[in-house]
Amino acid sequence: MMDRTLTESHTGSFGHIMQIFAVSLLVSFVGTLAGAMLIPPSLIGLFVVIELVMLVSVFIMRFRGKMIGYPFLYIFTAVTGVTLYPIIANYGGILGANLVSAAFLATAGIFGGLALYAYRSQRDFSFLGGFLFAATIGLIVMSLFSLFIPMGSTMNLVWSVLGIVIFSGWVLYDVSQYKGGVSPEAVPMAALNIYLNFINLFIYILRFLAAIVGFSRN
Known part of the structure; x- marks a missing residue:
């Protein structure tokens, strides 16, 4: 029992990952409110550039086997919240x-x-990763x-x-990968993936x- 407690204390549990994901979603919501009420439309493009740079940084860090920290996670989710506002406003008009x-x-x-299915299922969804x-x-x-050819x-x-199908697959894949917990330093990256x-x-x-x-309109 003592060994198990010691092991869990050095592991970011799935519950903790989901808590950080929930906080990230809340930070993103605050960013969306800021995009709606505080940030001029002329500056949204700047936030899009920042978002893309941070995304590329995440891919590079993952390729090099490095992890992001909590400040990076929350800054990124706040920025994506800002860039989400024009998207939501556009679909709101439609x-x-x-x-x-x-x-x-x-x-x-x-x-x-x-997420619940992947967490409770005995199936291994790792085969979905490459696809x-x-x-x-x-x-x-x-x-x-x-951007160049209208659809x-x-x-x-x-x-x-x-x-919808692809990102539903990612939910199954990521939850199945994280349900056993991750190292504490990997929690922000895991939460970012789920976010x-x-x-x-x-x-x-x-x-x-x-x-x-x-x-319906055609």
Whole structure:
């Protein structure tokens, strides 16, 4: 019993990871409020650049086997909260506030269900890692193409469904990887991964609803 207690004291439990994720989500919400009320639209582009630089830094650090700290995590989630505001405002204009709220609740429900399943399941979802990484790169490439080639309602619908499936897969994969706990210094990175899964799932659900609305108007 003493050995087990000693081991757990040197491990970031899954519960602790989820607590830090919840705090990160709250920080992001505060960032969204700041984006809505305090930050001029002309400065949003600067926050997007900061967000991209920090994301690239995360990939480089992971490649080198290094971890992020709590200050990096909370700064990043605050910045992404700011950059989320124009996205949410745009979809709010298309869908209305009620549907945006429903999308957030649907995201929370899907995320919670998948996380609970992955946590309780005896299945090993590590086999999804390679496929999810390649599929995520594909989504990024599609995003770059969409900057130059407008997508119709059908492509937007397909893109949004793919995004929902891929980030649902990431929830299963990451929760299955973290449910046994991680080292204390790895907790911020684990929480960041789960945070990104949640936010991207939310965005793709919004995109899906917007595509459905686009179909109904055609």
